[in-house]
Amino acid sequence: MTSESWLSIPKGSHFSLANIPFGIITTPASPNPHAGIAIGDYVLDLYLFATHGGFSYLESFSSEQVGLFSQSTLNQFAAAGQEFHKQVRRYLQDVFSSVTTVPQALRDNQAARDGALFPKEHVKTHLPMKVTGYTDFFAGKNHAYNCGCIFRDPQKALQPNYLHLPVGYSSRASSVVVSGTPVRRPLGQYLANPGDVKSVFGPCRKLDIELELGAFLCKGNAMGEPIPIDKAEGYIFGFVLLNDWSARDIQAWEAVPLGPFNAKNFASTISPWVVLKDALEPFHVPGLLNDTELHPYLRQERQDNVYDINLQAEIKTADGKSEIFTRTNGKNLVFSFAQMLAHHTIGGCPMEVGDLIGSGTISGTEPGSLGSLLEASLGGKQTYAISTDIHRKFLEDGDTISIRGWCGKDDSNLLHSKVSSANAETLILSIGLVISLLLIFVLDKTDIPFIQNLPAVPSVPIFGNLFQLGSEHPKRLAKLSEQYGPVFQIRLGNRRFVVANSFESIKQLWINNQSSLISRPTLHTFHNVLSSSQGFTIGTSPWDESCKRRRKAAATALNRPAVASYMPFVDLESYVSIKDLVDQIRSGEQQSHTEKDSKKTANFQVDIDPYPLFQRLALNLSLTLGYGFRIDGGADDHLLREIINVERGISTLRSTSNNWQDFVPLLRIFPRRNDQASNLRRRRDKYLEFLLQRLKDRISAGTDKSCITGNIMKDPDYALNHAGGLDTTPACILLGVAILSGPQGQYLQQKLLEEINKVYPDGSAWKKCLDEEKVEYLTAFCKEVLRFWTVIPMSLPRVNVKEVVYKGARIPAGTTFLMNAWAADFDYEHFESPLEFRPERFLNIPEGSGTQHFAFGAGSRMCTGSHLANREMYITFMRIIIALEVLPAQDPAQRPILTGPLECNANPSGLSIEPKKFLVGFRIRDDNKLRHWFEDTEMATRHMLD
Ligand code: HEM
Ligand SMILES: [Ca+2]
Ligand SMILES: [Mg+2]
Structure with a gap:
């Protein structure tokens, strides 16, 4: 026998031809545990190999012995005796040998190779023996x-x-x-x-x-x-x-x-x-x-x-x-x-x-x-x-x-x-979740010892449930704050958290102590599976030199003058979204004419789910800024959907605020998340490579038109996958439109139109909104959308790098802080009637009065994209409002939930709110004006479309 195999076995593999170890496996095709051997980077499924006649060339092997390999343990195979083991092992060495005497068993048997030889990643191993x-x-x-x-x-x-x-x-x-x-x-x-x-x-x-x-x-x-x-x-x-x-x-x-x-x-x-x-x-x-x-x-x-x-x-x-x-x-x-x-x-x-x-x-x-x-x-x-x-x-x-x-x-x-x-x-x-009584004891040891003079929530076992409650947990924490005060400490597994639940306390901790609350906790599962470059985006990085550099680069690329230079792209993308809505209205109108042959009516309503359009808007903007490239297809374009889905999946996996298992070992559910993460990673690598290659091709052809290309070449993660810009902006726009479609929205639209006409009586709002923000009521509307829908209800967690003193409590460096942004944005002490949607609350706020809501977080690690997001929202709302009437969907069952972010959320384990599906009615206001506006944008952006 030679040690060389026709199967490529990596040098240094633990599963060389000399080894041939036996185990119990399952594969996607055979979910019942049965026998296999490991060889190089492969596993040979012995049962399937046997059913493909693989052992028919081994004389001493009788057909009943095939059954030994279909057992869920190796005990029966073991009981067959050492002489038999030896023969099977040596036969298998012959099967895999480059000078095999039985090429027809596997090497030259395509069906057996396809049917029984699997890459080891596709195989799950189990306890090999029933241990007696x-x-x-x-x-x-x-x-x-x-x-x-x-x-x-x-x-x-x-x-x-x-x-x-x-x-x-x-x-x-x-x-x-x-x-x-x-x-x-x-x-x-x-x-x-x-x-x-x-x-x-x-x-x-x-x-x-x-x-x-x-x-x-x-x-x-x-x-x-x-x-x-x-x-x-x-x-x-x-x-x-x-x-x-x-x-x-x-x-x-x-x-x-x-x-x-x-x-x-x-x-x-x-x-x-x-x-x-x-x-x-x-x-x-x-x-x-x-x-x-x-x-x-x-x-x-x-x-x-x-x-x-x-x-x-x-x-x-x-x-x-x-x-x-x-x-x-x-x-x-x-x-x-x-x-x-x-x-x-x-x-x-x-x-x-x-x-x-x-x-x-x-x-x-x-x-x-x-x-x-x-x-x-x-x-x-x-x-x-x-x-x-x-x-x-x-x-x-x-x-x-x-x-x-x-x-x-x-x-x-x-x-x-x-x-x-x-x-x-x-x-x-640590001890698992199942028996809450046991949990208490684990909690005795935390990363940060008990913090004196800070209220603590004692009945810890509750938290096992609390944190599993997904969308409920901002609410549960807010409820606890009624009893323990706005800031308290909780413990989960071996981690201590300080939770802040009121507007004032968040201001005190996040803003007054911003040089201290500047770091973020690291994630475990995520970095174990996704590469570190993919794991550490700015929003998930602890504070170090690299993070500092990347945050600075992002801040420069997203500051006011930079964002002003991106307006042509916002012009194009907001136009494309509205044009798509208009096309859908027109085709609905046409269809209804042919169906009912009714007379043409200017106010024809079509009910639409506009979310995909806003997702495309945000993604295309990201892609343009990052890769100098936009996806020209419909909102259902394959690449577009793929990127949106994968990025959302990764953001959910990486979300520290809701995926507690990422930093609480107690809660890790390893295999499932690993599978999920590596699948996402594969899919992500594919399109990142595609995008990067496209960019390189364009650069070498001299045809790229990106703004911040240089950043991307250095850091491919930059454009996509920031702390939720891809999810948050579309969710805010969608939920703003949801408000407009509701009963109060009818009045709000009137008021907004009046205000817009006051500033732009000549209809130039379509164009001017790119350069200026003069309609104060619309700015206030955008802020109220951000507050009312707080689309990241538990903000990204922070870690303090220096001791923080809060009301006599000394909170040591290294403590994890959770901002219940939802609670702060609905804080009665700060906001009058917080449960109501009232843009007026943000009118006449003096310059320099600081943070007005916590939708973008606060302090030293506040969202770097807030300015761009504000502009996207202002422009998109402006254009929708002047171009279209936003109406309740005809079928009441299809209308949105308008009570708040937690109630309308379809994905409570995600970092950001994913609105449950709903429809909104749209009607064209004025065909004539619309034609002019569309022409304006088409002229201005013609050079940007390939
Ligand atoms: C309405 C849209 C958006 C909302 C509601 C939002 C919200 C947030 C929140 C709550 C944070 C955590 C801040 C903190 O810890 O205090 C954050 C961080 C961040 N956001 Fe946004 N975001 C939005 C859009 C964007 C956009 C469009 C971009 C980029 C183009 C972006 C880039 C980032 C980055 C890079 C961070 C991490 C900052 C750091 O860790 O230093 N965001 N965002
Ligand atoms: Ca021992
Ligand atoms: Mg033992």
Whole structure:
């Protein structure tokens, strides 16, 4: 056999031809768990391979044996015996070999390749075995010695029995889980301080890993009949990597006199792929020296009874930093698995197929080779500096541990170059949400300690629900503020938040302390999946040099003079939207004439959902400013819809204000969001590349007409995906139009028209609104739209970089602040009759009186696009009002909800409001004027249309 395959296997792959590990998989096509093998970047679905006749060239394979691969665990396959495993494995090596003797099985069999060979990303792995029993040993002598030094003293580090027998204990099979399964921090009893006589109860504070090897059995023994030492290897099916999670504080208190119990039984993670015993044969080496004379039942003939397996463990922190913190080797064992089995059964204990045997923690003797944090932190006495910015005594919430193992040299020319189990990767979660009673205890530990002199909401379990309530939570927080005052602290998981719910308190915190509230919290899930360049837009960046630079660039590109220079684009886009409305009215009119043959009437009403038009308006403006390119198609254009949908999806995923799981490990729902995010990322990469390529082509052809092209070339993320400019502007315009279509809107339109005619009696408003904002009532209307609809009800969260003192409370740097902008914009103390839509409230406000509402946030990280957004709104409303009558839809059931943003929201988990679908009636005011206005814009913008 050669190590080379016709399948392209990346150099260094853990799944080389020499490995062929077995696992249990599901694929989109086969949702029932069944067997597969990993090879390179692929997985061969064994059941489908078998049904395509893949095993018909293996003589010893009978057709009933196909059924072994349709089982949801490998237990039956394991029970078929080592000889069978060996034949199947070697046959599969032949199948994938470049000099395969059975090319027709797969290589030259298109149907089998299409049907059974899948890229590994399309495959989900599951617990490979039904674990019938789980016994964990303690055969890592270096680990045993280190623990002895920590808890006793170096002279008596090893217990007297230690070298005489493999020490072990019975652990729980029921909590053995496959890599990727989140692990909750267990609750239990422990001593808060050494020497205490009374225990405390709470979440474990000393959660640790144990890097181990696990062996699965493929054969049992009868009760009362011990397994002889030199036959014991014949009972082993294969090996996995094992992380025997350990609660050190619970262990220390409970273990005397009967040994570990709850400290070990909450979870043990194994890798999904079982490396067959056959695959590891070339890697036998002698283990650690044991010069104790053993009883004959433990004397193993072969000296090379353990394996030379490189092992390493990596930690990834909640904020995405990662580092390998230990590198060790499987040969650091003083007893072999055969010796463990011989000892396990010497009293007559029967073993079963599916039993799992753990080796015990494997530590080396060199620095950086310890298999647990207990050893690295000397029992928690010192902090272990894993890297310059990762320091641990024990695990913290949100840490992910990956264990890797491989054999042989990193050189694929070597036969059997590399054999390994897959990563055993696990995220640590705090205690879950299900049992709120337990939640309380986790909350004892927060990132920021309790803030003195600041009201706190005590009944914390409520918040588990509160934050799941989506659109309700601004309301719930506002309700709580009636009881606790406008500013209070809450805790969720390990995070403390300061929430502000009134106009005055937000002004005080966000504006008076703006040099302090200048940063933002970082997101976890998002950055783990989307690249960091796509994750860190300005609106999601903490305050650092890069953010400062990007914010400054954005502010310059969006300041008054810059925005004034973009008016031709706003002219074009607002015209295109209104033209589209007019075309729809006209075609509706025509249709009705042919249908009813009624006489032509100037005031024909058509009911339309104008949202797509406003979305196109905002997106095209973004694209023009960013890429010098607009989408010329209808509002249903494919690329347009794709960008709008993907950007909205990403904004929802990235929204810190509503996706609490992004920064509260407790709430992370990892796999679903990962899938979603990587799908969005793929789709996004596609059009970003398209847009960028187009821009480059135009630049090289000298035909680009963009304004801020340079920024884009440096930062492709710039144009799209700012803090919601794509969602917020269209939502505001749409909801403003919704108001106009309602009963009050009929009066408002009259009033607005009067005011407009006062300033522009000659009908020049269409054009002049591009250069000036003279209709004060319309400006006030725009502000009232922003306030009344507060389309980002919980503003983007902030983090303070310096201590903030608020009414005697000292809020330390690093605290997360939430602005309940919705509550502030409906604050009775500040606004008269806030539930009413009243543009008048924003008339006659003296210059320099500061923030008038919080729709754009406030202070140092306030929306940089507010000026552009204001201009887009003013111009679009102006033109709609003079061109069209906005009327209630004829069908009352299709009319909008006009009570406020939370009631009309279709996507409560999003960052911004996504209005529920509704229709608005439109009627042309004056065909003649319209024709002139359209001609004006067409003349002015002709050069901009390709
Ligand atoms: C009506 C439309 C819009 C609304 C309601 C809106 C609202 C907001 C809000 C509430 C914030 C958070 C501010 C804070 O933390 O205090 C924000 C941030 C931001 N917005 Fe807007 N926005 C709108 C349009 C736009 C547009 C059109 C652009 C760009 C062309 C834009 C670019 C940004 C950026 C870059 C940030 C992040 C600022 C930072 O973190 O420093 N927005 N926006
Ligand atoms: Ca262990
Ligand atoms: Mg365990």
